[in-house]
Amino acid sequence: GAGVSQSPSNKVTEKGKDVELRCDPISGHTALYWYRQSLGQGLEFLIYFQGNSAPDKSGLPSDRFSAERTGGSVSTLTIQRTQQEDSAVYLCASSETGPLYGYTFGSGTRLTVV
Amino acid sequence: AQSVSQHNHHVILSEAASLELGCNYSYGGTVNLFWYVQYPGQHLQLLLKYFSGDPLVKGIKGFEAEFIKSKFSFNLRKPSVQWSDTAEYFCAVITTSGTYKYIFGTGTRLKVLA
Numbered sequence: 571g572a573g574v575s576q577s578p579s580n581k582v583t584e585k586g587k588d589v590e591l592r593c594d595p596i597s598g599h600t601a602l603y604w605y606r607q608s609l610g611q612g613l614e615f616l617i618y619f620q621g622n623s624a625p626d627k628s629g630l631p632s633d634r635f636s637a638e639r640t641g642g643s644v645s646t647l648t649i650q651r652t653q654q655e656d657s658a659v660y661l662c663a664s665s666e667t668g669p670l671y672g673y674t675f676g677s678g679t680r681l682t683v684v
Numbered sequence: 685a686q687s688v689s690q691h692n693h694h695v696i697l698s699e700a701a702s703l704e705l706g707c708n709y710s711y712g713g714t715v716n717l718f719w720y721v722q723y724p725g726q727h728l729q730l731l732l733k734y735f736s737g738d739p740l741v742k743g744i745k746g747f748e749a750e751f752i753k754s755k756f757s758f759n760l761r762k763p764s765v766q767w768s769d770t771a772e773y774f775c776a777v778i779t780t781s782g783t784y785k786y787i788f789g790t791g792t793r794l795k796v797l798a
Binding site: 603605611612613615618661663670671672673674675676677678 | 716718720726727728729730733735774776778780786787788789790791
């Protein structure tokens with residue numbers, strides 16, 4: 571596609587439920603990243619994919635968070651047993667080659683846990 | 685640990701005023717440097733980047749940034765701001781060796797008064 575597409579754009583969920591966030595990167599971009607943007611916290615790195623593998627998942631805050639990428643394209647970020655502190659905007663970005671040259675960001679998914 | 689500091693969290697300027705947003709990073713090795721901008725209601729966009737060569741880089745919309753290696757700084761400048769520059773600005777650094785840590789600052793909210 572023309573840009574990085576994320577769905578849903580907004581998600582409200584009850585505490586304790588699981589959620590799945592989807593990212594469709596730009597076609598042909600091999601590198602894909604997930605970030606979390608919280609009010610006043612800047613961008614927090616979560617995980618980086620190169621192809622289908624994740625060489626760096628050091629930013630995942632707990633084992634309730636997981637992500638996968640299939641076919642070198644679509645990625646899904648799953649949060650299990652959501653907590654209120656998980657409320658944030660989850661951003662996906664992709665890059666044609668790798669992390670060194672800048673990303674194209676999606677519009678994000680705003681997750682609210684009530 | 686590597687970090688990126690943006691000292692100004694909120695900046696308010698009148699139109700035509702000059703802008704300088706500070707960005708300092710802590711990392712002893714080689715880095716690539718970026719500024720991203722997020723206009724209200726829009727996704728993050730790459731404003732400019734520095735990899736090597738001339739330390740003064742020019743980006744879109746009249747922005748420029750200067751890399752001063754001795755000061756570990758990459759400050760963003762614009763000689764004359766416009767109301768449409770109202771946005772949040774993020775500095776980012778990526779280390780070019782090892783695990784390619786991509787680190788964002790906490791952002792600076794710029795409001796330009798018409």
